[in-house]
Amino acid sequence: MTVSLDQLQAFVAAAEAGSFSAAARRLGKAQSAVSTQVSNLETDLGVQLFSRATRTPALTPAGERILQEARVVLERREHLIGLASSFEQRIESRLIVAIDELYPEHALGALFADFAANFPHVELELLFPLMEDVSELVRNGAADLGVMWRQEELPVELGFQTVGWVPLKLVCGRGHPLAKEKVEWEELKRHRQILVATRSTSSSKRRLRIAAEVWWVESHWVILEMVKHGIGWAFASDHVIAASPATSDLVMPDLQFDAGDWPVALELVWHKQRPHGPAAEWLRARLGSTRISTAL
Amino acid sequence: MTVSLDQLQAFVAAAEAGSFSAAARRLGKAQSAVSTQVSNLETDLGVQLFSRATRTPALTPAGERILQEARVVLERREHLIGLASSFEQRIESRLIVAIDELYPEHALGALFADFAANFPHVELELLFPLMEDVSELVRNGAADLGVMWRQEELPVELGFQTVGWVPLKLVCGRGHPLAKEKVEWEELKRHRQILVATRSTSSSKRRLRIAAEVWWVESHWVILEMVKHGIGWAFASDHVIAASPATSDLVMPDLQFDAGDWPVALELVWHKQRPHGPAAEWLRARLGSTRISTAL
DNA sequence: GTCATCTATCTGTTTTCCAGATGGAAGCTA
DNA sequence: TAGCTTCCATCTGGAAAACAGATAGATGAC
Structure with a gap:
């Protein structure tokens, strides 16, 4: 009896993704590979993990229990790999950090000034991946560290830590129908919402969508331009609004159901398996301890 | 980067066995298979686990740390498999229990009478493996459960639980030089000791050896016969001494350094991975709760 | 110095896993 | 109800990985 980690990984992915096909897409494998791995695992364990009564398999009670244990095994393996990589105590020559544009830039200056002083020879690359x-x-x-919005679920390979909250404000143009007193929830639905476009297929693509009709735009700045021209309404953070030339033409509707701030959690993410050099560790510790303040 | 369980298993076995060859014998694999697995693991982790300065590889400090984590991963996998097998709630048709002869037989009668009443259709086989x-x-x-002496280390696949202590007594013949008053420790060393022979290569082969000169005999009864004839001295348990025809010719030396009883821990062992049926579970619970008394 | 044992490497074979194709079925929509 | 999309299990051919066994060289014990 073997029970390999690949089998457990296929099993956990299938349970979390909801189907073998979705798990295959997530793992970058053929659907038949996932199906075979799960089936082999069931044979090795002598237990049926999924019920095949419906089109997409559903976890059996035994499968629910085994799933928890499988996650633990995979996590322990990740931990072991992380421990191994901590032995490579060499300062990395290059570091790539991907930061969602929602993170207030003003907080980055002092942080990376300290970083430059501490690691003068590390070549830093900052990505602000909008798409x-x-x-x-x-x-x-492609990136060693990331700062992003909280997501419902992260791949098991990633570790995460909340680093703060950023308030979003709902804005529209001066002539927009929502630029009035006492705006209700249903009215938001009825008017076009302009969202940030991403090329990702993850659930983040649909984050903060409220309206039935939406546009997707690959630029915060262009979004505010469109909002200014009354094409639709959008969410934006304070620092983006303050920096936009369209600021004077934007208004915040008088929402009857909310104080107007939509706090969004930002999280630092890293790959558990990837070697963490001293530079990345330093940055991770600083980002983790430098709480973003909602009062700028 | 993969890091398979087979790699971890080879690594742990090598660390515990002391060499790749010994690990290969333990795992039933070719030496080259273990060597390659360990080498691949080092490559995948990017860490050197063994130093190859001497003939047999020695763990590096990183290897020591990783070894602990590897054991945990393997243990979690065993636990998962054990959980899976607990879902097979079917009473086994046959049960094989191996019990070291040191276990007092008088305690077995009532136990298995209850077992027979509870599991009338289970075919029981009791082994008293001396060799x-x-x-x-x-x-x-070859056995589902075992009762044995405590050992320094058990294979990771086995679970264990102490079920009691059995006193051993040191005996010799009436005409033996030790059959006098005030016997010292050094004198035990100088006289031949007769030990139970086993065909195992484990450390248990050397258990309780004190004297420089020893004989190995594959029978408790024959050992007492030889003790009776003054060939040497030996350890024996009460119930074996009481049942031997040589009882009246045996004496217990007057030990100056000890009360005369050498308590030996008996342990119940089972295979974590093997399905535990209700019968085995019942027996395991009873053996675990029925403490052997040193006062017969 | 001899012998036993160990490791790393190599080779050929076996086993395992893979992607892709396919047929059948479930589920959704018009 | 028919058509379409999506999913799963199975099959096939190929690739990759792991294996056992052989071997050379080195270490260590006697």
Whole structure:
């Protein structure tokens, strides 16, 4: 009896993704590979993990229990790999950090000034990926660290830590129908919402969507321009609003159901398996301890 | 980066066995297979686990740390498999229990009478393996449960639980030089000791050896016969002494350094991975709760 | 110096896993 | 109800990984 980690990984991915096909897409494998791995695991364990009564398999009670244990095994393996990589105590020559544009830039200056003083020879690259999923960049190795919005679920390979909250404000143009007193929830639905476009297929693509009709735009600045021209309404953070030339033409509707601030949690993410050099560790510790203040 | 369980298993086995060759024998694999697995693990982790300065590799400090984590991963996998097998709630048709002869037989009668009443259709086989290692029998599946002496280390696949203590008494013949008053420790060393022979290569082969000169005999009864004839001295348990025809010719030396009883811990062992049916579970619980009394 | 034992490497074979194709079924929509 | 999309299990051919066994060189015990 073997029970390999690949089998457990396929099993956990299938349970979390909801189907073998979705798990295959997540793992970058063929659907038949996932199906076979799960089936082999059931044979090795002598237990049926999924019920095949419906089109997409559903976890059995035994499967629910085994799933918890499988997660633990995979986590212990990640921890072991993380421990191994901590032995490579060499300062990395290059560091790539992906930061969601929602993170207030003013907080970055002092942080990276200290970083430069502490690590004068590290070549730093900061990404502000608007059209890509930060977690995916960290996961596939294109970035060493990431700061992003909280997501419902992260790949098991990623560790995370909340680093603060950023308030979003709902804005529209002066002539927009929402630029009046006493705006109700249903009215938001009826008017076009302009959202940030991403090329990711993750659930983050649909974050903060409220309206039935939406536009997708790949630029915060262009979004505010469109809002100014009354094409629709949008969420934006304070520092983006303050920096926009359209600021004077934007108004915040008088929402009857909310104080007007929508706090969004920002999280630092890293890959558990990837070697953490002293520079990344330093930055991670600082980002983790430098709480973003909602009062700028 | 993969890091498979087979790699971790090879690594742990090598660390515990002291060499790749010994690990290969333990795992039933070719030496080259273990060597390659460990080498691949080092590559995958990016850490050197063994130093190759001497003939047999020695753990590096990083290897020591990783070893602990590897054990945890393997243990979690065993636990998962054990959980899976607990879902097979079917009473087994046959049960094989290996019990070291040191276990007092009088305690077995009532126990198995209850067992027969509770599981009338289970075919029971009791082994009293004198020439074989109980733990090895359980490990390779020749026995479902085992009762044995405590050992320095058990294979990771085995679970264990202390079930009691059995006093051993030191005996010699009436005409033996030790059959006098005030026997010192050094004198035990100088006279031949007769030990139980096993065909196992484990450390249990050397258990309780004190004297420089020893004989190995594959029978408790024959050992007492030889003791009776003054060939040497030996340890024996009360119930073996009481049942031997040589009883009246045996004396217990007047030890100056000890009360005369050498308590030996008996342990119940089982294979974590093997499905535990209700019968085995019942027996395990009873053996675990029925403490052997030193006062018969 | 001899012998036993160990490790790393190599080779050929076996086993395992993979992607892709396919057929059948479930579920959604018009 | 028909058509379409999506999913799963199975099959096939190929690739990759792991294996056992052989071997050379080195270490260590006697």
